[in-house]
Amino acid sequence: MEAKEYGYWNEKSYHLKNNENSAISYSMPLILPDGTVYGVVGVELLTSYLENLMPIDELKNDNQGSYVLSVETNAQHNSLVVSSASLKRNQLKKFYLTEDYDKNNFVFLNGKEYYAAIQNLDIYNSNGPFSKQQWQLMSLVERNQLYSFANHFFYLQISMIILGGIVSLIGIFYVSRKISGSISRLSKEVDNSRLVKEIPELHATGIQEIDQFSSAIIDLSQEVLETSTKFLNIMNMASIDIGGYEIKKGSKNVYVTDNFFLLLGIDKVTLPLTYEQFEELFKEVERDYQVEIENENERIYCIKKYVGLRYVRLKMRKEADREIGIAEDITTSYLERQRIEHERDYDVLTGLYNRFSFQRHMDYLFEHSEQLKNAALVMIDLDNLKKINDAFGHDWGDNYIRQCGKCFQENVPEKTICARVSGDEFYLFLYGFDNQEEIRQRLISMTSIMQHRTVLLPNGNKMNLSASIGISWYPQDSIYFDFLKKYADFAMYQVKKSTKGNLAEFDKALYEDEKHDRQMHLEFYQLIEKEQLTYHFQPILSTKNGEIIAYEALMRSQLATLKNPEMILRIAREENKLEDVERICIFKSTETFDQLRKNKLVKEDALLFINSIASVSLNDEDRERFHRYFSHIQSQIVVEVTEEENMSEEALIRKRETKGFSGMFALDDYGSGYNTEINLLNLSPKYIKIDLTIVRNIDKDFDKQQLVSNIVEYAHQREGYIIAEGIETKEELLKVLELGVDYLQGYYLSYPQLNPQEVSNESIKTIENYWKKR
Structure with a gap:
């Protein structure tokens, strides 16, 4: 280190x-x-x-x-x-x-x-x-010294803020005293002007914004006054009496216009009113005058205090802190509405309910069916009205209707709805009875009284009131009004068709028969409209060799009820629609046969026997159209006329003159109709068809054999041919062969078919064996 x-x-x-x-x-x-x-x-x-x-x-x-x-x-x-x-x-x-x-x-x-x-x-x-x-x-x-400056500065700021706040409060207090004094004075002036109901005169406060606001209040008040004055002038010119009230939450007094209670039939009311006084007066109005409540906030008072009646509508509206009500004299509009409603609901001539009002009552009653118990719907059709109208004019007819209506109204029990539903038809609905017999006796009594009342006619004669009456019962006949109406109508027309002036109750069995007939008539019109007919074809054979020389077109219907051709013709006569049936038959059968020829389902050169109605013929347009469509096979068509139809010479001539007609007629059902000889002479047919009633069991009946023998001789002398139709047995076939007929037709030979079938082998052999033995 x-x-x-x-x-x-x-x-x-x-x-x-x-x-x-x-x-x-x-x-x-x-x-x-x-x-x-x-x-x-x-x-x-x-x-x-x-x-x-x-x-x-x-x-x-x-x-x-x-x-x-x-x-x-x-x-x-x-x-x-x-x-x-x-x-x-x-x-x-x-x-x-x-x-x-x-x-x-x-x-x-x-x-x-x-x-x-x-x-x-x-x-x-x-x-x-x-x-x-x-x-x-x-x-x-x-x-202590570290934050001394910051603390000193902080305390200095706090002191300045406190001092500033004190100064500001003093200033605010002074300014607010000055401003509030001006505003308080202004508020009192506005409040005083409200009490005297005049435009306020507001003094300047020295505060620009508030003075501008005061000026705006004065201008607005002036505009409101001018608008109100204009509105009041318009109301006065329009002659509309209107008044109102206002109830403010927390206010002791109720604001009420001077004429509010006067409109409601109370005069000498001292204003202003406290809430309790207002409530007491209002209760008096509701106690003394009839009230019609439109809804929760609207009602109509019928004021009877003045001359005549006066109707006043009161509308009320509640808001968060107040309630406002407006009363308006609606006498003119209310009476007009009542007049319109009366005309809407009542028949002018008799004063009874009209059809629409009656239906409305029925809808209500059947919705509340517990009221009905035993009830009867009565349909009345006046007799003799047309006779009076034709002889003396409609004014006398109206008098007759009026007297009948009065008789009904005076002689029905309390729980009865009585109405005139058309010119001479009335409905009565009696309900709330414990049994049918009570209703029945009331109606019998009414009918008896009516039959003994008379009206004086212009010629001085007196005529008894008379009506045909039908009755249906609730709930026995039906619980539905529409069905009861049908049934009463049916019962009334049964009386009308038999003995006028009586009453009859609904007959279910008779109705079902009539209903079936009506259904057939309805289906008939469907058949005509949609041409719902088809055709089957039955061969006609030569007696010489059994070969097919012709086919008869036989009508078939596919409708549920109307299936029988005879029934179709009967209804066509009743409905005057024979011409339509004739047109459909001729066109449909020919069209079907022509299609079979094209499809090789029938012999191409075979004749076509078409059933034609003897009393009618095609019009010119249809005849021209038929020739245009079927001229290529017209030479093969034989017009077959039934003996059961009365022959029209005019129709026969038109058939003969049809363009392209082959000239061949066949007289159908010979021996079963009327005027047989006359028809035979008038028609001069090429073919005579012996009716199946004569052919039936002809092998056992000498008279029938003699009749056929005579007609065969008659036809052959005139180059005519005899067709035996309806052959169903071998014995019948052999006998007609023996009698010399020319052609054969019947189930024993072949059945009618949409697509014709071959002839039975048995019948061919029978014919062949017959000629071999000869």
Whole structure:
């Protein structure tokens, strides 16, 4: 180790000989290269010199701070070397660090706490013999002095803030007193103007913004006054009586217009009113006058105090802190509304309910069916009204209707809805009875009274009132109003068709029959509209060899109820629709047959027998259209006329004159109709078809055989042909062959089919065997 590593600073100061100055020393041994110590060299430094080197002026604390050069002897205690002049040496002989020095840098010196900033001085090497002695330069300031300036400045600021606050409060108090005085005066002026109900006269406050606000209040009040005046003038010119009130929460008085209670029938009311007085007057209004409540916030009063009636509507609206009500005289509009509603609900002539009002009552009653119990719907149709209208005019007819309506109204029980629903039809609905018999007796009594009442006619004669009446029962006939109406209507028309002037109850069985007939009529119109007919074809055979020479087109219906061709023709006669059936039959059968020819399903050269109605014919347009579509097969068409239809000479001529007509007629069902001989002469048919009633069992009936024999002879003399239709047995076939008929048709030979079938082998063999035996 080098000699300098043994150099040592003695931290303990001492006085120089014959000198008061203290000093510290530094000594270092002199060592030869072989390690022999041969001497010591030393140096002394005055502590005053070290004190002068310390920059005490930096601390700026009125010499309250100090620099201390010390040696740390253990973890907390230091030994003084030298200090600045502010701290005496005898004060710093021993000092120690606080336990939490590392956190806050405080030390204690003779009972006082100082803030310390320590800088370690590297005097010795870390591997030297004196490395455990740590020299330190420490700056010290007493804690009370460390923040003295900041504290002083802080207290100064606090003082200034407090002083400023006091001054501000004084100023604010003074200014607010001045402003509030002006505003208070302004407020009183506004409040006084509200009490006298005049435009306020507001004095200037000297505050620009408030004076502008006051000016705006005056301008607004002037505008409100002008607007209110205009509105009142308009209301007065419009002759509208209107008044109102306002109840404010927390206010003892209620604002009420001068005419509010006058509108509600109470005069001499002294204003202003307290809330209790207002409530008492309001209860008086509700007690004395009829009230019609429209909804929760609207009601109508019927005021009877004045001449006539007056109706006043009161509308109320509640808000968070007040309630407003407006009363308006609505007499004119209310009476007009009542008039319109009366005209809407009542028949003008009789004063009874009209159809719409009656329906509305029925809807309500059937929705609340618990009221009905036993009930009856009565449909009434007046008799003789048309006769009176035609003979004496509608004014007398109206009188007849009026008298009937009066009779109904006067002679029905209390729980009865009575209505005139059309010119001569009335509805009565009697409900709430315990049994049917009670209702029945009431209706019988009403009918009897009606039959004994008369009206005087212009010619001096008297006519008894008369009506046809139908009844349906609730709940026996139905629990639904629409069905009861149907059933009562049906019962009434049964009376109308049989014995007018009586009453009848609904008959379920009769209704079902009629319903079936109505259904057939409905299906008939569906058939006509959609042309829902198809055709099956039955072969007609030659008696010579059994070959097919023709087909008869037979009508078929696919409808659920209307299936029978005879029924179709019956309804067509009833509905005057024979021309439509004729058109559909001729076009449909020909079109179907033509398609079969094209598909090779029938013989191409075979004749087509088409059933035609003898009393009608196609119109010119249809005849032209038929020729345009089917001229290529018209020569094969035979028009077959049934004997059951009365023949029209005009229709027959039109058939003959149809463009492209083959000229061939067939008389169908010969022997079963009327005027057989006349039809035979008028038609001059090429083919005569013996009716199946004659062919049936002809092998056992000589008279039938004689009849056929005669007609065969008649036809052959005139180059005509006889067709035996309806053959169903071998015996019948053999007999007609024997009688000389020309053609054969029937189930024994072949059934009608949409696509014609082959003729049965058995029938062909029967024909062949017959001729072989001949």
